Amino acid sequence: MRGGIERSQHGETNEALYLTSGFVYESAAQGNARTADEEAGYVYGRFGNPTVTMFEDRLALIEGADACQATATGMAAVFASLMSQLRAGDHVVASRVMFGACYVVIDQLLPRYGIETDLVDGTDLGAWERALRPETRCIFLESPGNPTMPVVDIAAVSALAHGVGARVVVDNVLGMPIVQRPLALGADVVIYSTTKHIDGQGRCLGGAILGDETFFADDLVPFMRTTGPVMSPFNAWVMLKGLETLELRTARMCETAERLAAFLEGHPAVAAVHYPGLASHPQHALAARQMSRGGSVIAFELARGWDAAFRFLDALELIDISNNLGDAKSLATHPASTTHQKIGADARATLGIGDGLVRLSVGLEAEEDLRADLEQALAAAGG
Ligand SMILES: *Cc1c(COP(=O)(O)O)cnc(C)c1O
Numbered sequence: 391m392r393g394g395i396e397r398s399q400h401g402e403t404n405e406a407l408y409l410t411s412g413f414v415y416e417s418a419a420q421g422n423a424r425t426a427d428e429e430a431g432y433v434y435g436r437f438g439n440p441t442v443t444m445f446e447d448r449l450a451l452i453e454g455a456d457a458c459q460a461t462a463t464g465m466a467a468v469f470a471s472l473m474s475q476l477r478a479g480d481h482v483v484a485s486r487v488m489f490g491a492c493y494v495v496i497d498q499l500l501p502r503y504g505i506e507t508d509l510v511d512g513t514d515l516g517a518w519e520r521a522l523r524p525e526t527r528c529i530f531l532e533s534p535g536n537p538t539m540p541v542v543d544i545a546a547v548s549a550l551a552h553g554v555g556a557r558v559v560v561d562n563v564l565g566m567p568i569v570q571r572p573l574a575l576g577a578d579v580v581i582y583s584t585t586k587h588i589d590g591q592g593r594c595l596g597g598a599i600l601g602d603e604t605f606f607a608d609d610l611v612p613f614m615r616t617t618g619p620v621m622s623p624f625n626a627w628v629m630l631k632g633l634e635t636l637e638l639r640t641a642r643m644c645e646t647a648e649r650l651a652a653f654l655e656g657h658p659a660v661a662a663v664h665y666p667g668l669a670s671h672p673q674h675a676l677a678a679r680q681m682s683r684g685g686s687v688i689a690f691e692l693a694r695g696w697d698a699a700f701r702f703l704d705a706l707e708l709i710d711i712s713n714n715l716g717d718a719k720s721l722a723t724h725p726a727s728t729t730h731q732k733i734g735a736d737a738r739a740t741l742g743i744g745d746g747l748v749r750l751s752v753g754l755e756a757e758e759d760l761r762a763d764l765e766q767a768l769a770a771a772g773g
Contacts, residue, residue: 391634394447396440405444407627411435436618445626446598448633449588453580454573455600459614460621460629464563464583465491467597471559471581472496472528474613475605478504480527483556485512485542487535487741490729492561496530497733512542513673515550522554532561534677537689537725537749538742539564539664541673544680548576557605563587563716568640570681579605584621586716587686589632590639594625639718639754644683646760647752651688653761659768661693661746687715688750689725696745698771699724703748705770708755708763715751720760723749 398406413432415421423429432438446458461467472495476482484496486509496507510517512531529551533542548558559579560572563586572580582588584596599610614620621629644667651665663670666677667684677684692698703711703722712721713728723729725743733741752760 393451394444396444405441405627405630408440408623410439410623435623436620437615439623439626441623441630442621442626445621445630445633448630449567449582449598450600452567452633452636453600454571455580456602457600457606459599459606459610460584460626461597461599461614462619462621462625463595464581464585464597465495466619467581467583467599468492468495468561469499470610470613470617470619471579471599472500472530473503474609475557476500476503476505476527479525480505481523481525482507482528482530483518483521483526483551484509484530485532485535485540486510487512487538487540488530488532488561489536489563490725490731490733492530492532493730493733493737497737511540512547513540515543515546518547518550522550522556524554526551526554526556529556529558530561531558532564533570533680534564534666534685534687536564536687537723537729537747539666539671539687539689541666541671541677541680543673543676544572544575544577548578552576564685564687565681566640566644566683566685566716568637569644569683569685573600575680578602584629584632585714587632587640587643588629588636588716590636590716590718591632592714592717592719594628596621596625596629640686641683642754643686643752646754646757647686647688648684649757650750650752650760650764651684654688654690654764657765657768659692659698659771661691663691664689686752688752690748690750691744692746692748692768692771694746694772696724696726699726699746699748702767702771705767706763707766708759709750709767715749717751718754720753720755721751723751725749 450458558577560577579601582598655663709720
């Protein structure tokens with residue numbers, strides 16, 4: 391709530407919004423000293439801004455990280471966390487089930503720059519072990535993975551990766567801040583799309599990268615300063631307000647999601663529910679060890695495929711159809727036709743994204759209202 395706050399001479403209660411692109415020096419010598427990193431202080435908005443720093447410091451405290459770098463979007467965090475440390479000739483191993491755009495970065499963009507990438511079944515430790523090589527520089531994983539929710543053993547995979555000297559980057563959006571703490575489990579870098587639960591109210595795009603001082607000093611900070619995908623002060627100010635209610639919103643969303651997952655599992659029109667908080671989840675025991683709750687996202691399959699999924703979405707009256715997740719408003723999406731459309735049918739089949747799969751991001755509405763909406767839409771989908 392208060393971590394990182396730096397009040398101005400006016401003593402404002404709320405964090406101030408420093409909407410400025412640059413900063414002035416008291417003297418030419420000061421400009422010289424700040425540019426040489428000999429004197430602390432702001433230089434230019436691409437290098438840092440007091441509102442953005444307050445957000446970064448507060449999120450670093452929540453995550454238990456040495457340092458935090460805010461970025462313009464979640465994808466900017468994904469790309470910068472990888473490209474800042476990779477060179478041609480390096481090798482990357484990633485768990486296969488992940489956010490669609492991350493999949494494109496790892497499967498298609500990195501290889502263009504001479505970086506070899508291998509995708510493995512993240513739930514299979516033997517597959518990680520076989521894929522790791524001396525030149526493996528980086529491991530990328532999302533757990534639970536979007537959208538089918540497989541859970542990766544972060545501690546075990548981190549130990550394997552460290553055995554070959556590779557850094558472990560975890561996309562913790564679905565794991566959720568507070569609920570899952572990858573750094574405590576052994577990961578080296580955590581990234582967020584702060585667009586999701588951290589704003590959590592559908593206002594701004596943003597991202598964050600958290601890690602240790604060495605990674606920041608040697609790789610990330612020089613990369614960010616010269617390539618420029620930084621968070622705007624306005625967005626950082628909105629995100630700071632999001633952090634104030636993050637724990638409350640997280641607890642409420644998880645509680646409602648846990649109940650709705652159980653409801654969906656018992657519904658005859660639903661062929662399968664993928665939710666780490668359910669005892670039926672294949673990695674439920676692992677999820678219970680590394681997550682304090684089941685998360686706010688539920689995936690479930692409608693037996694009659696694509697048409698049933700469309701009928702279900704179109705029948706929803708309260709829950710909106712949207713690609714986004716982690717919002718105060720509950721949102722449902724059909725991954726095959728939206729978030730994972732671009733990767734193609736073959737890749738979807740490999741990832742287990744069926745035509746009847748629906749992803750539900752549970753928001754802050756009353757649980758009974760959400761359950762009633764799901765019930766009537768499932769009836770309309772025609773079991
Ligand atoms: C949304 C999301 C991203 C990308 O974040 P943007 O803010 O949309 O750029 C990356 N990873 C996961 C798991 C996400 O849900």
